[in-house]
Amino acid sequence: MDADEDVAPAVRSILDAADARDAPESGRVAVDPRSLDAAFAAAEADGRAPVIAEVKPTSPTTDGTRTEDPVELARAMVDGGAAALSVLTEPEHFGGSPEYLQSVRDAVDVPVLRKDFLLEESQLDAVEADVVLLIARFVGDDLADLLAAARDRGFQVLVEVHTREELERAIDAGAEFVGVNNRDLAKLEVDLSTFETVAEHAPDDVTLIAESGVSTPDDARRMRRAGADALLVGSAIMDYEDADDPTAAVQANTERLTAAESQTHDND
Numbered sequence: 456m457d458a459d460e461d462v463a464p465a466v467r468s469i470l471d472a473a474d475a476r477d478a479p480e481s482g483r484v485a486v487d488p489r490s491l492d493a494a495f496a497a498a499e500a501d502g503r504a505p506v507i508a509e510v511k512p513t514s515p516t517t518d519g520t521r522t523e524d525p526v527e528l529a530r531a532m533v534d535g536g537a538a539a540l541s542v543l544t545e546p547e548h549f550g551g552s553p554e555y556l557q558s559v560r561d562a563v564d565v566p567v568l569r570k571d572f573l574l575e576e577s578q579l580d581a582v583e584a585d586v587v588l589l590i591a592r593f594v595g596d597d598l599a600d601l602l603a604a605a606r607d608r609g610f611q612v613l614v615e616v617h618t619r620e621e622l623e624r625a626i627d628a629g630a631e632f633v634g635v636n637n638r639d640l641a642k643l644e645v646d647l648s649t650f651e652t653v654a655e656h657a658p659d660d661v662t663l664i665a666e667s668g669v670s671t672p673d674d675a676r677r678m679r680r681a682g683a684d685a686l687l688v689g690s691a692i693m694d695y696e697d698a699d700d701p702t703a704a705v706q707a708n709t710e711r712l713t714a715a716e717s718q719t720h721d722n723d
């Protein structure tokens with residue numbers, strides 16, 4: 456691993472925990488994945504903004520922990536029009552688990568992204584998912600090998616970048632799905648202009664996903680105008696702590712963002 460020396464203490468702690476995690480005892484996984492590109496195309500054909508809705512019980516920048524059943528939340532996201540789902544499997548800082556992901560994937564028919572901080576090949580085998588995340592900053596020179604190892608198992612791979620230099624490394628490694636994270640993991644600050652400045656350098660044949668900080672339909676349209684093929688949204692969809700009915704709130708939050716494309720004015 457390289458380039459992690461400047462990260463926020465919370466991220467340092469996440470990486471230390473990932474380093475310390477035992478290799479899964481299960482054997483090597485072999486995945487028959489649900490196509491992410493097809494899911495995005497189906498959403499667009501239906502007039503929905505392609506949204507990957509994230510089941511994120513907590514995080515270093517979230518107050519408290521959402522304890523509702525991840526499967527119920529995931530179903531509400533799909534009912535709200537999510538093209539795909541992301542499920543945190545990191546246990547110590549995000550309240551996730553591979554078991555949650557497996558239950559969610561069994562319950563829905565959209566592609567499911569495994570959101571975690573994968574540093575080693577063996578960690579790919581913790582659970583089947585349609586897509587796995589590799590964060591360019593954290594895997595450093597191992598990116599191409601991990602990408603190949605993930606594809607050998609059948610996974611689609613989302614390579615996350617935050618800078619133009621990381622984008623170039625992702626492209627050189629052969630990434631087909633690139634997520635530009637608007638959250639700077641050095642400071643945990645979110646700035647939507649990150650996607651705008653990095654995405655313009657991406658080749659046309661890459662599927663580009665705007666990650667983090669998308670809170671309103673206006674934000675969604677802004678990212679789409681800047682070239683996002685899809686949006687990865689966690690906090691704004693999981694924002695239901697004051698709601699009487701959490702699953703209804705999650706569905707409504709998802710609908711608000713997936714409907715962004717069909718609105719001409721912002722009515723956030």
Ligand SMILES: O=C(O)c1ccccc1NCC(=O)[C@H](O)[C@H](O)COP(=O)(O)O
Binds near residue numbers: 517669
């Ligand atoms: O979300 C965090 O606080 C966080 C902190 C440290 C490292 C990663 C973090 N988030 C991971 C993510 O990629 C986001 O959950 C995802 O992009 C959704 O972001 P948002 O819509 O802003 O919740």
